[in-house]
Amino acid sequence: MGMLASTGLVVKLVLLLLLYFSVVSWGIIFYKLLQVYRANGASERFLEFFWKAKRFDAINSQLDRFEHSPLTVLFQEGYGELRKLQEKVEEKADPNSVSTDLGGVDNIARALRRATTIEITRLEKYLTFLATTGATAPFVGLFGTVWGIMTAFEKIGQSGSASLAVVAPGIAEALIATAIGLVAAIPAVMGYNHFQHKIKVLISEMDSFSTEFLNIVQRNFAGR
């Protein structure tokens, strides 16, 4: 404690900044762990339920059970667009007009793409902070160390003694900044890489689900 208290103002500010980086990084890591864990679990259960169910409206009524899955968002968007198309068809006299209009499937595909993009954005939210922390925290710590060593040398010059007992404490105090910078950066980089991989897996799941949904729509609705 005394070692931290004896550092200069600039080094203290650097340490506070690094503490902020570390606190927020770990907060994001905890948040993303929970988010990705829930999303994976809910997606698995939703897919199982999706392939067992016979009707879209039955699936739509049970979506609250899979609240954290991004696939439910895709299903909602696709099903919502399908319903709009059906309502439009029902308004017209000829009920077979949808079967010859391929633009209806394109509308659903666009809705699914948009929902996928929104879910990717939601999943990747706050990850940029982890990347920023991983990239900049060591340099911020290095800046604190350089500043601390400059101050330490200045004090050594004023004291007029170059013994190890005078030189070592100042340098050790300055090196704390680099150590804390690394402590903040290492988990951030590890977390960023881990979540990037997990989100990539979820994106591929969403793409697969979109394709399957469009196939089902085209198979069951476009031929009427």
Added chain:
Amino acid sequence: MKTAFTRNYPGPGGMLAISLVCHLVVFLVIVNWHFLPEFHQDETPVTYVDMVTLPVASPQSGMPAPPAPAETKAPAAPAPAPPAPAKPAMALPTKPAAKTPPAKPKAQTEAQQKEAEDKAFNERMAKMQQKAEERRQAAVLDALKKRGSSRTGMPGATGNQAGSDYSSYLQSRLRDALKQVIATQTKAPQVIATITVSPDGSIDYRVEKGSGDPFFDDAVQRAVALAGKTLVPPPNHTQYKRVFRFMPEGVK
């Protein structure tokens, strides 16, 4: 029907609070368990000391003077071994002088006998101590000779003084003489010659291997002759003989 755009996702606020608590716990653990090294400013004043080597007037100045045989009670143990060659002998604490037994008014036989025995004992011990002292002085002198061999051969030296040997002395004389008469024609000439100094101080030399440079060979011959003019005879009236290598850089 719910859409993705109306779904309300929880933010990371709760996790940030958990993270803050974790950091506080880690900080308190580090502080309380003294994981960080503590440095205390050294407040003791700095003292500067100049290290100087004072010249010694005489290397034997620290030696104890030989005690007077009659006045000093000799120690029971013999004199200590000679000191290390590099150091002059340390002054030994002088023993308090033994008081001679006062003459008693009554001349008793036993007292006289005891006095005679003491006197004889003192004389014996004084002789032993004197011998030990001579041995020690000889050892110190020998050590000084050995020590001085690396820097002997100074101009003006005779080779018989303490701290020098005749080989270095002769080498120095030859080197000085060669510097005065040197002349070369080739790049790195070298003459190997056996120098013989007779007990009366006359010098003789025989070339073992010439340099091939007539100028340098002649210079070596003249240097030996020049050095022989002021040469001191070898110690103990013996003949001195050694092989020297003459080069423009010096004599080895």
